[in-house]
Every structure is written in C-alpha cells, then in structure tokens.
Amino acid sequence: MTSAQMDDLIVIENLDFAHSYGAHQVYKGLSLRIPRGKITAIMGPSGIGKTTLLRLIGGQLKPQRGTIEFAGYNIPELSRSHLYEQRKRMSMLFQSGALFTDMSVYDNIAFPLREHSKLSEEIIETIVLMKLEAVGLRGARHLMPAELSGGMARRAALARAIALDPELIMYDEPFAGQDPISMGVIVKLIKSLNNSLGLTSVVVTHDVAEVLTIADKVVIIADKKVVAEGSPEELKNSDDPLIHQFLSGEADGPVPFHYRAPSLAEEILGAQQGESHAG
Amino acid sequence: MESRNTQLAVGFFVIIGVLALLFLGLRAANTNFSSNGETYKLYAKFDNIGGLKERSPVKVGGVVVGRVSKITLDGDYYEPLVEMTISKDYDEFSDTSSVSILTSGLLGEQYIGLSPGFIDDTVEMLDDGDYIHDTKSALVLEDLIGQFLFSQGND
Amino acid sequence: MLDRIAGLGKAVLDSIAGAGQAMVMLLRALIGKPQLRKSWPLLMQQMYSVGVLSLIIIVVSGLFIGMVLGLQGYTILVDFGAEQSLGPMVALSLLRELGPVVTALLFAGRAGSALTAEIGLMKATEQLSSLEMMAVDPLRRVISPRFWAGFYSMPLLALIFSAVGIYGGYLVGVRWLGVDDGAFWSVMQANVEWGQDILNGIIKSLVFAFVVTWIALHKGYHCVPTSVGISRATTSTVVTASLAVLGLDFVLTALMFG
Ligand SMILES: Nc1ncnc2c1ncn2[C@@H]1O[C@H](COP(=O)(O)OP(=O)(O)OP(=O)(O)O)[C@@H](O)[C@H]1O
Ligand SMILES: [Mg+2]
Numbered sequence: 001m002t003s004a005q006m007d008d009l010i011v012i013e014n015l016d017f018a019h020s021y022g023a024h025q026v027y028k029g030l031s032l033r034i035p036r037g038k039i040t041a042i043m044g045p046s047g048i049g050k051t052t053l054l055r056l057i058g059g060q061l062k063p064q065r066g067t068i069e070f071a072g073y074n075i076p077e078l079s080r081s082h083l084y085e086q087r088k089r090m091s092m093l094f095q096s097g098a099l100f101t102d103m104s105v106y107d108n109i110a111f112p113l114r115e116h117s118k119l120s121e122e123i124i125e126t127i128v129l130m131k132l133e134a135v136g137l138r139g140a141r142h143l144m145p146a147e148l149s150g151g152m153a154r155r156a157a158l159a160r161a162i163a164l165d166p167e168l169i170m171y172d173e174p175f176a177g178q179d180p181i182s183m184g185v186i187v188k189l190i191k192s193l194n195n196s197l198g199l200t201s202v203v204v205t206h207d208v209a210e211v212l213t214i215a216d217k218v219v220i221i222a223d224k225k226v227v228a229e230g231s232p233e234e235l236k237n238s239d240d241p242l243i244h245q246f247l248s249g250e251a252d253g254p255v256p257f258h259y260r261a262p263s264l265a266e267e268i269l270g271a272q273q274g275e276s277h278a279g
Numbered sequence: 280m281e282s283r284n285t286q287l288a289v290g291f292f293v294i295i296g297v298l299a300l301l302f303l304g305l306r307a308a309n310t311n312f313s314s315n316g317e318t319y320k321l322y323a324k325f326d327n328i329g330g331l332k333e334r335s336p337v338k339v340g341g342v343v344v345g346r347v348s349k350i351t352l353d354g355d356y357y358e359p360l361v362e363m364t365i366s367k368d369y370d371e372f373s374d375t376s377s378v379s380i381l382t383s384g385l386l387g388e389q390y391i392g393l394s395p396g397f398i399d400d401t402v403e404m405l406d407d408g409d410y411i412h413d414t415k416s417a418l419v420l421e422d423l424i425g426q427f428l429f430s431q432g433n434d
Numbered sequence: 435m436l437d438r439i440a441g442l443g444k445a446v447l448d449s450i451a452g453a454g455q456a457m458v459m460l461l462r463a464l465i466g467k468p469q470l471r472k473s474w475p476l477l478m479q480q481m482y483s484v485g486v487l488s489l490i491i492i493v494v495s496g497l498f499i500g501m502v503l504g505l506q507g508y509t510i511l512v513d514f515g516a517e518q519s520l521g522p523m524v525a526l527s528l529l530r531e532l533g534p535v536v537t538a539l540l541f542a543g544r545a546g547s548a549l550t551a552e553i554g555l556m557k558a559t560e561q562l563s564s565l566e567m568m569a570v571d572p573l574r575r576v577i578s579p580r581f582w583a584g585f586y587s588m589p590l591l592a593l594i595f596s597a598v599g600i601y602g603g604y605l606v607g608v609r610w611l612g613v614d615d616g617a618f619w620s621v622m623q624a625n626v627e628w629g630q631d632i633l634n635g636i637i638k639s640l641v642f643a644f645v646v647t648w649i650a651l652h653k654g655y656h657c658v659p660t661s662v663g664i665s666r667a668t669t670s671t672v673v674t675a676s677l678a679v680l681g682l683d684f685v686l687t688a689l690m691f692g
Contacts, residue, residue, distance in 0.1 A: 087569035296590030299597035
C-alpha cells in the first residue's frame, strides 16, 4: 500500500464536484490513482466529466470535497503562487487545441520555452523544430493558427504541450480528427515520450483500440465515479458487461448513451406531462 | 522585425502626443509668466471691482504685464483690495501710476488697466508690496443709469 | 410583485458581485513585481493596437469638432461683436470638456470594444485556460499590459484631439471667416491656463482612461464564453463605459471648475 503510494504521481480521494452551485453533480466519491512514469488512459461516455477531471487536476476548478494530491501537494488547497509553481511541472493538451491565435505556430510552441526557461533563441529554435518535426508540422511553422486544419491545430497544440517536457502531460483527446497515419504517429510519440523521458501521461480518449496498445493502466469513468480500472489485458479479459459494452462500443448496455432525459416516447407522446430537459 | 515596426509606430505616437502637449502649452496657454519668471506684488483699493476675478489680466496699453492674484475686503469699511502679481520685466512703474477696471468689448471680460505715471526726481518707483492710490472703479451699469436719470432730473 | 423585488435584489447583488470581481481582477493584474524585460514588448504591442490604431479616428474627429466649434462659436459670438473670443472659446471647450470626453467615448467604441471582444474570444477558445495551465498568469500576461496601454494611450490621444481641434477651429475661424490671426491666439493665451485648463484636462482623461480600460477588460475577462456572451459583453462595454465617462465628467467638472 505504501509502496503503491510512492509510485503514484496523482492520488485523488473521495472527490465531489458539481458545476455552478451544484446544479449538476459531475463526480461523487471519485477515487483514482495515476501511477508515476506510466500512461494512464481515461475513458468514459461523452459528457461524463473527463475534461472536468483534467481541469480539477490542473487546479482550474475547485472540488466541493475530497483531495487531489499531485506529487504530495493537495492541489485545491494550494495558494495561487504555489499552484502556479506546481503547474510548471504539468502541461495539458486542450480538447480544442487552444493555440494562441495572435502568434504563428512557431511562436506558439516557443511560448512556454521563452516563458519558463532561460534558453537562448538558437536553442529554442532547435527544440521547437524538433517538436514540430515530431508532429509532422515543421513545414507549417510560419502559418498562423487560423490557417491550420482542425487536426493540424491539434498536433501543433500537442507540440506545444510537450515543449517543456514536463513531468505530467494530460492529453484531452489527442487523436480526435486525425487521419490513420498521424494517429499512428501521435500514438508512437506519446509512447516514446513516456519511455525515453519517463513522463507520466494521462490520455483521455475514445479511441479504444489505439489507446489500449500503449496504455499501462485504463480507467473507465461512468456514473460519477470510477467503474473499472486495471491493465488493458485485465479489462479485455473481464466479463463485466459494462466494460465489455464500452470496449466494443455498443449503444445498449449498462452505460447509457443518452444524456439524462425522459424516454423519447414519453417526451414526444406525453409532451404535456412535464417540462422537458435541456438536451 | 515586426516588433521593431510596432515600436517605431508607438514611438511616433508618443512623440506626436508630446508635440500636442507642447503646442497646447506654448501656443494656446499663457506661459510667458506667472508660473515661471520673477514677479512682484502691487496692491490697489477700489470702491467697486465689478466683475473682476482672480486671474484677470493686468494690462498696460493692451499688453498683459500681470494678473490679479487675490481679491479681499480690507479695513474697517470693507474696501475691496486687489493684489496684482506683476512680472519683474516691468518694474519701473512710478508712484503716480493709476489703475482702472476696464471691460474688453461690450460683454467681454473685465481687466485692470494700468497707466504708468510720469517720472521725474520727485516721484518714487513702486516696489513689491506698494499700493497704487490712484484707482478708478469698475463701471456698474445700474449706477450709470441712475446717474444719468439723476442728471436729467436736475435739468 | 414579490418577484419584481426579488429580481431587483438579484440585479443589485449581481452588480455588487461584478464590481467585486472587477476589483479583484485589477488588483491581481497590477500588484506584484513587474518583469520589465518581458512586459515591455507586450506593452508596446498593446500601445500599438490600442493607441496607434485609434489615432486616425481621433485626429479626424478632433479636426471636425474643432471646425464645427469654430463655425458655431463664430456665428454666436459675432452677434455680440465678441468674435475675438473665438480662440479661448474653442480652446477651453476642447481642453476642459470635449478633448477628454469625446476621446474617452471614441476610445470606448474603438479600443474598448475591441479589448472586450479579444479577451472574450481568448476565454471562449480556452487560450486563457491554456495560459493558466502553462503557469502563466493571464492577468499578468493579458490583462495588465492592456490596462497600462489604455491608461497611457488615452491621455495622449486626448491631447492630440485637443491640439488638432484647436487647429480646426483656427482653420475655420481665422482662415475662412476672417477672425484676426493675432487676436485669435493672443486672446486664447490670455485666457487659457496651464494648471487650470490643460492639467485638469489631462487629469480628467487619466481618470477616464482608467475607468474605460478597466470596464473593457473586466467585461471581456468575465464574459460568458459563447458568441452571444461575447457580443453582449462588447455592447455592455460601450454602454457602461460611455455612461461612466459622462457621469464622472460631471463629478470631475464640479470638483475642478465648480
Ligand atoms: N462550465 C460549465 N458549467 C456547467 N456545466 C458544465 C460546464 N462545463 C461542463 N459542464 C458539464 O459537466 C459535464 C462534464 O463535462 P466535460 O466537458 O468534463 O465532459 P467530457 O467527459 O470531457 O465529455 P467529452 O468526451 O464530450 O469531451 C457535462 O455534463 C457538462 O454538461
Ligand atoms: Mg471533454
């Protein structure tokens, strides 16, 4: 138990979280460990709160209850300056990419380097070109973000997220919008970053097949908490119907595909019965 | 390179702003005295100062030589006392000089007209803090009309 | 009825909360040790987009307002034979009122709305979040340089506005309508005071600069990050900032010249 704790970079205990004054409970009693130096895949139905979880780890949202320990620091209780100190050790690839629209691709990737390192421009240039090469965008370095396609923007953002080689990288759907070739490249990239530098990676994704090839640990979130976790083999061999449904992508099963709402028939036929929920 | 052009543009912007300030300060506002340069003070008592105000100009033959710096009521009979701050460039007014309160134009502002007196061996020059005794008060329209009617009635 | 009162109460509470948020934002953005090496280029960049790019509209409006003042002033003053006073009339209206106020209103429309929209979009596209996650405080990085740029630019713009306006008044009054050249300037000089008029005008425009930039940044930073939210915030910046400028102008005028 204690040795496991030593090896966990992130330990989440008993987390409760609701957006905006408890209107919608996202997590209730979530506990989760993310092992150091490993790739952890987080899966779950859309809208279940995976992005929210990453933001909680990054300290951008505050939980109502529970602890989120990052390398021994309880993130929600850190002061502003200490939080910024810890954030220097992590990095996040946003679901939307979130490139700075007023800078070229090159400057976007150089940004964290210029901000947090005292490296000379030449060294920065070398690093930036290396990172761009890794995501196949070296030729696009002079383009502005508006001139990139969705998939290219995502890859540029990925290059920016890995620019500083932080201890923890959180990827929010890195594979979305990628063709099979770049998808393969990104999968390898995540794996090699993890292997060569010993980074801890958290990958939120829906691409089950891709992520199972590289993940050391898989966590499935549903119903406000972790419903299954283990190595890819354990999950594949599990005969839990829920895991089975999720890994093979069936709409019907223990995990509901629909956002909470009355049944379609009820809503259409019995429209007068009551107010309909927002979809 | 781009940031260099930006800096140049901003530099020009600041220069234009400073030039505007200089233009306003030198061309539009009076800078020739009062804030800079040496001054001395003269006093004059009037029966009535009309619409004279602090900062009203003191002119000699239309040329501004100073400004009214303070207006108070003085003595047992509460006579209006006007303190004038005059530029040191003009410090050769004689004892016999006179001041009157005049109006520029029909509706214009009121100012103090200073007429230098004659100079010979018998008169002294005015120094800082001296009083000008020969004063003529402001014309007040109502008084004028009253006088006019009074003199008509006498005829 | 009770609903109305509750609605009113909520509106009041919301605006107090908004003011509090804005205050916290500004304090966090401005307090702390400035890093000159990094913030200088950012400030330059913002001075450019906030100041330099507003120059044309300021110069054109200043010129026209000055010309209109010259024309109107002349037709009024000439009836009293006081067209000699055209100079001080134009200069004093510009320096005391129109320079600072019109510049602030134009600034709110031109630069303030742009600031709100830009920051709102940065929020909506998660650029602000992504700065935070890179351990770069968006308040220092994004808000603070924009604030100082607005604070420094607007008084400069107001001075330029007044100078150009006086020149416009001169063009119409002297060149076109034939007021005596010497009288125009000398009567102006006799009536315009450094401290009373020019300095007070500058103080006014510093206050307006502070308020307008602050409102614009606050509305952008705390907007609802959607297209509707951003467009509302932008409108609200122009409306709130303009009202604040006009209200404050009355207070300042009463304090300075009353
Ligand atoms: N700012 C917000 N205010 C209120 N509710 C929010 C907010 N952001 C997200 N939510 C809600 O929180 C829940 C979790 O959102 P989140 O973005 O974390 O989902 P997700 O698991 O990342 O989904 P996806 O896989 O589609 O990206 C959703 O039901 C959403 O409606
Ligand atoms: Mg998400």
